[in-house]
Amino acid sequence: MRKNPQENAETHARVTRRALLLGGAQLAFMGGLGLRMRQLQLNQADQFRLLAEENRINIRLIPPARGEVFDRNGVVLARNEPAYRITLVPEDAGDVDAVIGRLSSLIELDPGELEAAATEMERSPPFLPVTIADRISWDELSRVAVNTPALPGVTPEVGLSRFYPLRGDFAHVVGYVGPVSDYDLSKIENPDQLLRIPRFQIGKVGLEGKLETSLRGKAGTKRVEVNAVGRIMRELDRREGQQGDDVQLTIDQSLQSYTQARLGEESAAAIVMDCRNGDLLTIASAPTFDPNLFVEGISVADYRALTDNDHRPLAAKSVQGTYPPGSTFKMITALAALDAGIAHPEQTVWCPGHLEVSNRRFHCWKRAGHGHVNLAQALRESCDVYFYELALEVGIDKISSMAARFGIGQRFDLPLSGVASGLNPTRNWKNQVRGADWVVGDTVNVSIGQGFVLTSPLQLAVMTSRLATGRDVVPRIVKSINGKDMPSAPAERLGINEAFLNEVRRGMYEVSNHRRGTAYGSRIIEDGLRMAGKTGTSQVRNITAAERARGVTRNEDLPWNRRDHALYVNYAPYDDPQIAVAVVVEHGGGGSKAAAPIARDITLQALYGGQPPLAAYPAKDRKRIEEQQEELRELLPGRNITRRDRV
Template sequence: MSAAPPPRITRRALMLLGVQLGVVGVLGWRMRDLQVRQHEHYAMLADENRINLRLIPPARGTITDRAGVPLAINRRNYRVSLVREQAGDPPAILDRLGRIIPIDAETRERALREIATHSAFVPVVIAEHLTWEDVARISANAPVLPGVVAEVGLSRSYPLGRDTGHVVGYVGPVSESDLAKIEDPDPVLRIPRFQIGKTGVEQRMEDTLRGEAGTLRIEVSAAGRVMRELGRAEGTPGQDVALTLDEGLQSYAMRRMEGESAAAAVIDVTNGDIVALASAPGFDPNSFVFGIGVAEWNSLLEDEYRPLAAKTVAGAYPPGSTFKPVVALAALAAGTIAPGDRVHCAGFTQLGNRRFHCWKHGGHGSVDLRKSLSQSCDCYYYEVARRTGADAIAAMARRLGLGYRHDLPLPAVTAGLMPDRAWKAETRKESWTVGDSFNYGIGQGYTLASPLQLAVMAARVATGTEVAPRLVRAIGGVDLPFEPPKSLGLDPRHLEAVRNGMFAVSNEGTAYRSRIADPAMLMAGKTGTSQVRVITAAERARGVTKNEQLPWNRRDHALFIAFAPYDKPRYAIAQIVEHGGGGSAVAAPIARDILLYALCGGEPPLEAYPPEQRKSIGEQRARMPAAEAAPPAAGTRDRA
């Protein structure tokens, strides 16, 4: 029996074998690649607890004035931090560190509290704003300071200090109360000692200025020790914000109000730009960034001039006689008076058994609209308000920007109060009375307005348009859109009659001594004095006590509103001096000087003042605090 022939390997079998060998080879090569060449990468990915992500704080956006002069910038900040898992015994390390740089008991307690509440590998800032010499000493002693790291970061700085403190605000470390107010806090806010805006534009534009955090991937040991950096993704810096403020005018206004508890708001009537928003006295926001001392904090709180109050937007005051243009326009619009109609002023108006007095004891005699404004006759406005009624006056006031909370990126912007019949019925459960109308007519009683609102009112009277105040000019280098203000729809003849009366105030009447002499810059204004105390009948009988004889906090507020030039308005201003006495004597001269500075683009020539005042103006300038040199225009921000 013959043997079976050997099996034959067909071409098809060879092809299948080749494919199988190829697949096995590829799999083997891939396994080697994964196990040898990429072993380290995938081993770390498989062990996720050894990869840690840390946030890199973003550089905060700068804040500048309209011309790019820096108001809030970032500076390099040398600081020292401590990592608990590397330090071993944090209290002992802090004791050693305290022999190299000053660490007071409060700072030490705060640091230990933060060390205990954060993860062991999270650096906790111990001290900031160190000198290079401090950093050098810490580095030289590094062997005996385990866990201590000297580093450079960014810190907020305010070059103009107190001149812009109320507007720009300041930043401070995130607190638990800050986090509680935010529904879904950004993780960067949980970085120890991370700073956010606390007041002013810094607070209200926090999301714009903050930016987005970057990330740092690091390898850590099982104990949390940093082994090496694996990757870094830089964050997005915050956007720069340009305000409408004019740094020179803002600083001049603050210097001009030195020694007073006062406020001034200046608006460009052509577009609503707020070019000055000054509250005196100011405060230095840098003190809060660096950590304000107890003594300085207490002095700010106890100062009766209230340096922490943003009086321009948060202060609500009886507008006094600066409100009379509103009453006049309401009456003209309602048809209850005409410009030539006259009211007799005998020095008081009798209402039942009560007398409502005019500021001029003997009265003004027969008064028309122009004279009523020029001489600020109270009796004229008692009668006009009685005829016109509260509702019509309130409606005109709101039309002119009063009784309304203007949309600005500032906290605590007041709406003021323009009362009407419905308001009193709802809040006081009482009916409106004729006496209420009398008080309304002279800007007293329930009526309240801020200097900003009064400046808006003056701007609207000057232009007859719905001038809306704005504080932000550009974000991220892009100008914000602007729409020209619409007409108020008021009768031009009514507006002209009121403007003419305001011109008489500054050039013939109660503010004559504060007039502008330059014909190209003539001013129209309205003085105001608002009482903060009740003058009894007994006091009137024996003679009203003069303001200068009263304690400071019982004196009248002095107010003044104005616009200039009269024939082609460019700027409007509202000025208040708390407990300053008379508006014509105290507030009007300050407002006149600030307006002239705005119109001239700098310190005005003496020729702009009345000849008889030029010597005293020169002496006044010599007494004023020296202007600080303006910092250079903002460029690129420092980055750590």
């Protein structure tokens, strides 16, 4: 049916309106799209160009060279050495097993490292390098480099790794580095991105650990071009980082090495301190270990050998170990009584071999007693009863106060692991920690360095330095950082009457130089170098009344771990104090027998700056000392120190 003209006109009008609406919408859409494209291409072009550039160019960190460590004379104690390794990119290698087979015909491959590499390949993208052989020799690296055309994906690489040329001599002082662990990262709130670099080494213990931030340095950067999957295509530029700070110690390498050799395999510690300025010249603990074992991660067998050793080679006994000071504490008791006006140097005490206190018998080491003794005689012969009597009159408060002035119970701020504070007991301490009141028997025990009092070899050396000088000498171990001297703390007067100090020093002099002195057998006979000292023996077990009745068992007849500790402290020369020495031999028996001979030998080595003449020793000992010196020379590393190890 044909539409009339009016209907056709209406239909045409509707179509025209719809076309206009649709065209307008399309025009608006195209206009908006054009405006958006204009904004993206012109207004935001720089932003998107930067995003594209960042997707193509990556910033990578360059590990800095670690700062090195030197002794006071410039001998290198910790240095960086080239570390050669072989890496493999699985994607480039193709048949990985075939390439490793050809590589094994050139160098010996460790099965453990290959197993670790296989595990790493399974969890890493195929374009990332995996270490196949680490710490190989230069010859092995050269053989691989020459044959790289036949080893697709294999790359010989050179990096830096830590090395300790003196091995065990400084293990407890310098410490060691090792690979960063999850535990290391957990201890740091915002870890440096350097620490996330595979196989990056971080200080674990000792100076390496305590000065980690300073020694580590600052990372460098390099810009590399990568493809869509993240593989490096080329290096665009690099900015080198900042090497870590070099650290120079106060330690004297030759004296430290001698002391370690002299201690041998004893479970022992020794400190040598310059009592004029507090410089620590030796911090030795024995037995020791090779810190190089830890640099790349120690094996289970090696670590178990160290931890199973009952002499505890991993322990830095010189600063971490705490021991009852025994009779080396008697100078403190004497000064407390003199300072309080309770004692007089010539006043005598009767020693019958014991003292009854509160229905308990406190024994002297000499069962028959010493008879009448004054201060010098009591120190010289180490009479216990004399100091029991002083302690009963002066009391624990004054003894503790005097001990604090000499550094007992003080934790010294040194960049070493686990520096102990020891224990200077007081009434409040016992009440708060032990939940009990202080009793008179506690004071009697403390007066001879037994009971609750505990000291480290470091504290004993500080105590001796302060006795020698009358000043509050503070120990230090860092001499300079990057060539900038670290100043010594000023040593102020202790405020103790010099006459009292001289009386105590006279008693210490007689310990080593009087025929009845407990260390007379370990004296120095060179007039200008004579030393003043004090022996000490601290019990590690209780002696029952029944055992005393039948006779106290000799240390030699006891198991090693039940024998007494042996101690000796001294300073020299007596007339012009230069050094103070403290020696502790764990379960060594008597101080005069085990510790004093070691301290005498170390003292002479320090005063002479090397091997002393035989004339400095008593005539009867010279043959034995000559043989000992020859044996020690064979152990010393000095002849193995090359020019490279000195600066």
